[in-house]
Amino acid sequence: MYKIFFNLVFKRMDPERAHHLAFRWIRLAARVPVLRTFVAAALAPRHKELRTEAFGLRMHGPFGLAAGFDKNAVAVDGMSMLGFDHVEIGTVTGEAQPGNPRKRLFRLVKDRALINRMGFNNEGSLAVAARLATREPVFRTVVGVNIGKTKAVPEAEAVGDYVKSTERLAPYADYLVVNVSSPNTPGLRNLQATEALRPLLSAVREAADRIVANRHVPLLVKIAPDLADEDVDAVADLAVELGLDGIIATNTTIARDGIGLKSEPSLVKETGGLSGAPLKARSLEVLRRLYARVGDRITLVGVGGIENAEDAWQRILAGATLVQGYSAFVYEGPFWARAIHKGLAARLRTSPYATLADAVGADVRKTTV
Numbered sequence: 001m002y003k004i005f006f007n008l009v010f011k012r013m014d015p016e017r018a019h020h021l022a023f024r025w026i027r028l029a030a031r032v033p034v035l036r037t038f039v040a041a042a043l044a045p046r047h048k049e050l051r052t053e054a055f056g057l058r059m060h061g062p063f064g065l066a067a068g069f070d071k072n073a074v075a076v077d078g079m080s081m082l083g084f085d086h087v088e089i090g091t092v093t094g095e096a097q098p099g100n101p102r103k104r105l106f107r108l109v110k111d112r113a114l115i116n117r118m119g120f121n122n123e124g125s126l127a128v129a130a131r132l133a134t135r136e137p138v139f140r141t142v143v144g145v146n147i148g149k150t151k152a153v154p155e156a157e158a159v160g161d162y163v164k165s166t167e168r169l170a171p172y173a174d175y176l177v178v179n180v181s182s183p184n185t186p187g188l189r190n191l192q193a194t195e196a197l198r199p200l201l202s203a204v205r206e207a208a209d210r211i212v213a214n215r216h217v218p219l220l221v222k223i224a225p226d227l228a229d230e231d232v233d234a235v236a237d238l239a240v241e242l243g244l245d246g247i248i249a250t251n252t253t254i255a256r257d258g259i260g261l262k263s264e265p266s267l268v269k270e271t272g273g274l275s276g277a278p279l280k281a282r283s284l285e286v287l288r289r290l291y292a293r294v295g296d297r298i299t300l301v302g303v304g305g306i307e308n309a310e311d312a313w314q315r316i317l318a319g320a321t322l323v324q325g326y327s328a329f330v331y332e333g334p335f336w337a338r339a340i341h342k343g344l345a346a347r348l349r350t351s352p353y354a355t356l357a358d359a360v361g362a363d364v365r366k367t368t369v
């Protein structure tokens with residue numbers, strides 16, 4: 001049904017307009033109590049065996065919505081209603097900013113992929129914090145808050161910008177993510193170098209602890225798939241050294257070559273981050289590498305090219321405690337999160353593992369024993 005609808009309606013629309021339209025429908029549906037209760041009852045994860053815990057937070061299922069879809073935290077209940085068990089909002093920057101000029105989002109339908117150069121369009125940390133502060137949650141969803149650098153802030157002052165966002169947003173974050181991996185803010189990815197990352201993560205940790213005294217706000221870092229293997233290892237080691245709670249692997253890629261893209265060259269050439277199916281192999285590889293390095297010392301979140309339950313299961317076996325997705329939602333539609341949770345429960349039942357936690361990293365442990 002959704003695929004017919006996608007081909008007839010969404011595919012003919014500008015991708016960003018289609019996003020806003022779908023987003024409006026989700027928000028509207030979530031405002032109607034009977035409708036949202038009905039939809040949530042049908043789509044929310046309710047497989048006991050999928051209950052899991054990540055960085056001290058209890059979840060009904062491991063699959064959540066990746067950052068970038070709900071940048072301003074306006075549809076957390078709507079996304080939760082559709083079966084995403086955690087919702088990562090943002091990226092939120094210290095100051096509000098419009099992002100890059102349009103057109104800045106492209107669909108590579110033949111590749112089941114997207115290219116975006118949105119450039120962190122968002123309402124800024126003050127407005128998003130105010131929204132979260134007054135939010136009356138309908139569903140008990142884990143809300144991650146993903147923060148990034150305001151474009152106008154020079155790289156040398158990046159720490160201050162992240163700290164400002166942390167001070168404003170940490171009180172409302174079930175977990176906090178330092179995003180240093182978007183390709184669409186000039187210089188941002190330089191912050192992944194350990195000399196820059198160490199002071200940044202330390203300052204965000206300190207700010208979160210200072211502002212939120214009554215609980216530990218889990219802190220994660222989100223990395224790019226384009227890091228060289230040694231740099232992945234360096235971030236992993238730094239995360240362990242600093243006592244970080246998690247690493248999210250991965251953001252979108254700037255790579256285009258060697259991944260067999262089938263879409264028209266004019267589309268493939270668009271500047272920005274590529275996401276969806278073509279990212280699958282590299283994201284999985286980075287995840288496996290991270291797990292081999294950090295094992296169970298740090299929680300890993302797998303994202304990038306997840307299309308179905310099998311992909312999500314492969315990420316869990318490769319070391320992910322949680323999995324996330326974005327691009328395939330555009331192609332698969334509103335029943336996608338439910339299908340993933342349902343398929344994961346079926347895989348777990350027929351696997352040799354008693355719990356989801358037992359399956360985490362099992363493939364990597366096998367090859368490293």
Ligand SMILES: Cc1cc2nc3c(=O)[nH]c(=O)nc-3n(C[C@H](O)[C@H](O)[C@H](O)COP(=O)(O)O)c2cc1C
Binds near residue numbers: 090105305328
């Ligand atoms: C349109 C679009 C906007 C995105 N914006 C953000 C963002 O603001 N912050 C972020 O950390 N990741 C952002 N991402 C990256 C996703 O969170 C995710 O890491 C990436 O798309 C890989 O997952 P996928 O293949 O399931 O889409 C964005 C992705 C897309 C497609």
